[in-house]
Amino acid sequence: MKKVVSFNKELADRLCKTLSSQSACLTSLTEEDKKQACPKGLSGADIAILASKKWGYTAQQTLDATQSLYEKKLITYPRTDSSFLPQSQFGEAGEVLDCVWKNNPDEVLWQKANPALKSRIWNDQKVTAHHAIIPTRHKGNRSVLKPEERNIYQAICQNYVTQFFSDYRYKLKTALFEVEGEQFVATGRTVTQMGWKVLYQDQQSDNDHNTEKEDAVFPISLTEGMNVLCHEVTSETKQTKPPEAFTEGSLIQAMINIQKYVSDTRQKALLKETDGIGTAATRAAIIEELVRKGYLERKKKSVISTAIGQLVIECLEGILTQPAITALFERRLREIQDGKEEENRFLASIYDLINKEMEKAFTRSYTESHNSVLNRRGVSQSKVDKNLSETTFACPDCSKLLVRREAWSSTKKNPRYWWGCSGFPSCRTMFFDKNNAPDFSSK
Structure with missing residues (x-):
């Protein structure tokens, strides 16, 4: 039987009690021939x-x-x-x-x-x-x-x-049952031709083409109008879960289908005209560069943003962080290809845009962007102040003291730190922490 979602626990419990061990009438039984073509090629x-x-x-x-x-x-x-x-x-x-x-x-x-x-x-x-x-x-x-x-x-x-195997074919049966005035639907399939799926029988858990849930196998003796016993109706209490962290595979998928992560309808339409962020030749390099700069980090199979990466986005907070800019740039590149736009004019506009956005980022105070991150994470400033530790290490750029700060990805089991100049925002020098000292090679 297909599951029913209800937000009323009392109603769900009452239905379970009322419908269990009752007679169920099979009011409708349909059968449909289905087929599934083999997967496309690999990009x-x-x-x-x-x-x-x-x-x-x-x-x-x-x-x-x-x-x-x-x-x-x-x-x-x-x-x-x-x-x-x-x-x-x-x-x-x-x-x-x-x-x-x-x-x-x-x-x-x-x-x-x-x-x-x-x-x-x-x-x-x-x-x-x-x-x-x-x-x-x-x-x-x-x-x-x-x-x-x-x-x-x-x-x-x-x-x-x-590509050289036949289609996977099966008969899909759909049954409609009525129990004490309530209707339930059950589906089942009978495989008539394994086709290309015979190659993936030992890879059910790993292969993308076999992730669909198989329906139950129906008893052959089912006929419309017959009565069967509704043996048991049960309910389960569940709750929604936050989205899982990206893996490199799902991150690439998100880069390709970036329009799914944009709510603005006009930006969605623009992004559908493109291949997303990057290309098959550049997406791996983009991820590697973000990891190298410390904006992303790998934890087992997951890829997560770091404190520095979050602060960069927080400070920029403008068009440079919006995926739609990719579509706008690609549109203008097509215009250059068609002779409708000048290359020098396009490049000049990019330099101008980046300079203006960076000026905005530099003029924003550290406290403003820093506190915004804290508020979003529900962390008090007093707790953070305890994590600041001034030392005798001097900033190589302005000679002011460096301050050690705890990273937002830090945990009790795995504490993580970084070093920043106490002259921020005038001086924006930062270093990774290595053995409780600034790693000056990481600048």
Whole structure:
């Protein structure tokens, strides 16, 4: 039975008591033939998302592995945003499959692929500058590959082989029951053809294409008008949870679909015209640079913002932090390409915008932005003052004393600190903490 959501606990408990052990009448039973086509091809972002979810690889690790496979001539160009292939390559499918089988001799099921089948991946209209990532006709030795390369190569090969299997087909049954005047819906399926899903049966928990919840299997004897026993009705108390922290894979997905995180309708429309933040060739580097600068940090598989990163956003607090600026820049770049905009004029406007926004950020007081972060986190200033520790370390830029401050990501088990100049905001020098002293190499 499908679950019912109720915010009235008394009503839910009363229904459970009233409906349990009562007769249920099957008022409607329908059956529908359904099918599910095989997944599309893999773009650079798809590989990064898959590798992050399945093996916990960073975006840069995945990009390095795919680049190495490309240089070894085992896969096609990896920095692509496309999930489709040109029609002209369909004629080479037999040769590619033959090479894939030889490079992956243990994958017996792969050899059942039918080169004559043509999936939706072959579509000239949806191929961009580069097509989806696929294996090449080059015979290689998997034993010499690094673990990351071997895993990613196998995933790329498996996706390609999947294109030559039939659709997954099943019969979807929907039953409507009435119990004491209340209606309940139950769904179930009967698989009639496994098709391409036969390749993923051992990867249910890891594979993106098998995350949908399977419906229950219906008894064959169900017929309309029959009465059955509603054995038990139960209720569960649950509560909403905050969004999970980003992994590198989900962060890349968010960068691509950034419009989902914008509420302004005009900005949403603008962002839909773009490929999001960055490209398949630059997203990994963007994340790495933010980590290197200390604005983001990795905690196991999660990527979270640091205190310094939050303060940077707090201080900027303008157009430079809004995703829509990406769409505006791309629109003007297209105008340059079409001869409607001058390159020098565009660059001058960017320099002017950045200078104005930085002036605003520099004129804002540290206390204003700092207290805003504290209020948002529910931390009192008196508690923070206890974490400030003046020492004899001098600022190398202005000679004033440096102050050690506790990072907002700090915990009792894992205390974290950073150092800032006491002359702030006139002097904005900052350092990471290393062994209770400023790490002057981190400036």
